[in-house]
Amino acid sequence: MKSTIYTRFVVIVAAGILVACSAASPDDKKAELTKLKQQQADIGKQILKLETEIAKANPDSVTVRAKEVNVTELAARKFDYFVQTQGSVDAEDNIQVSSKAMGVITAVFVKEGDAVSKGQTLAQIDNSVIQRNIEGMRSQLDLANTVFERQKNLWAQKIGTEVQYLQAKTNKESLEKQLESIQEQNSQTRITAPFSGTVDEVTAKIGQNIAPGMPAVRIVNTSNLKLKAKVSEAYVTEIKKGNKVVVSIPELKKEISATVTFVGKSIDPLSRTFPVEVKLPSEANLRPNMTGVIKVIFHTEPNAITVPVNVVQNINNEKVVFVYENDGKNAVARKKVVTVDGVYDNLAQVQGLKAGDKIISFGYQGLNDGQVIKTN
Known part of the structure; x- marks a missing residue:
């Protein structure tokens, strides 16, 4: 019977070749070649099916060709559901200091590169006029204090x-407030550091005219960093403050474990995303x-059954995984219909398999249910 099948196959292929050769158009030849290859594949499947059926009915009548495969035994494992996106590192304390x-x-x-402490003077604006006003005001205040003390002694007697007495007191207090105001103006001529950090950029130059709001010095404190990212609104109910996060920094070739510290409440109307922030060590x-x-883990299954996503095949509108079984005489492939709960990191969590099952992880393409196999 096996010889008859092969004879028919050779006749069909030879006939196909004759037809293909007689065709005049190259496009017709290509179409005919495609048709013949499909017929060859179909016949191969029929041969394999018949061999398997014969082997089951009469094991000694035919030697069945076993397909080589690799198998992997399943075990329950922790499986993370996550959303992955890209973000950028930002410093909480990273500002351009300007003049008042x-x-x-x-x-x-x-x-650039200098370490500075909070309140340290970074640059000085010309305050010569204010200094002269302060000196004049102090002289007036000294006189007012002397007059006040004398009037106070006379009034006591x-x-x-x-x-x-009240006029002398009022004059003294007024001059004190004026001096305090001028000293405040003088303090604003000093550009000072609002926090401790490192000078990253100096744009102020001696002789330059400067006004409030113009940048003078950039200070960065890298001890207080965060990562800012945008996440699709599809995960708006999943991402919450406190979710575990794995941050990968390509330049440093390292991963950092952290948690979500902020989740935005509004959706960007253009990108349909919402902001998240992660405090970095x-x-x-x-x-x-x-x-x-950034990989935000929003759910973890402690004992999930997972398989490589590529071994899950769509056959007749069903999700199918082939597993290794032994029918007593031969190792065979068995089709298992599964349900996919989630796909993350090229792994699929599935229902329909159990720990200890041996899935066919290599050579699964083109397998049939019950086909004889052998492991490498």
């Missing part, structure tokens, strides 16, 4: 009038604006 007053810069006390080589890949 208008004037000409007379001194710059820092350069009931000499003079209360009005004179202090790392010496982390820099603002570095790119990072």
Whole structure:
């Protein structure tokens, strides 16, 4: 019977070749070749099916060709459901320090790379006029204090009038407030560091006219970093503050474990995304604006059955995985219909298989249910 099948196959192929050769058009030859290849594949399947059926009915009548496969035994494992996106590193303390007053810069006390502390003077604006006003005001205040003390002593001895005493007191207090106001103006001529950090850029130059709002010095504190990213609105009910996160920084070739510290409440109408933030631990080589890949884990199955996603095949509108079984005489492939719960990291969590099942992880293409197999 096996010989008859092969004879028929040879006749069909030979006839096909004759027909193909007689065709005039190259396109017709290509179409005919495709048809013949399909017929060859179909016949091969029929041969394999008949061999398998004969082997089952009469094992000694035919030697069945076994297909070589690799198998993998399944075990329950932890399986993370996550969303992955790209973000960038940002510093909580990363600002351009500007002046509070208008004037000409007379001194710059820092350069790029300098470490500065909170309140340290970075640059000085010309304050010569204010200094002269302060000196004049102090002279007036000294006189006012002297007059006040004398009026106070005279009033204590009931000499003079209360009005004179009150006028001297009011004049002294008024000059004190004016001096305090001028000293406040003088303090605004100093550009100071709002927090401790490192000078990243100095744009202020001696002789430059500067006004409030103009950048003078950039200070960065890299001990307080975060990663900002955008996540699709499809996960708006899944992502929550406190979710575990794995951040991968390609430039550093390392992964950082963290948690979600902020989840935005609004959806961007253009990108249909919402913002998330992750506080990063202090790392010496982390820099603002570095790119990072963020993986937010929003659900974990502690004992999931997973298979490589590529072994799940669509056959007759069913999700199918082939497993290794032994029917007592031969190792055969058995078709198992499964349900896919989720696909993450090229793994699929499935229902319909159990721990201990041996799935066919290589050579599964083109297998038939009950086909004889052998493992490498």
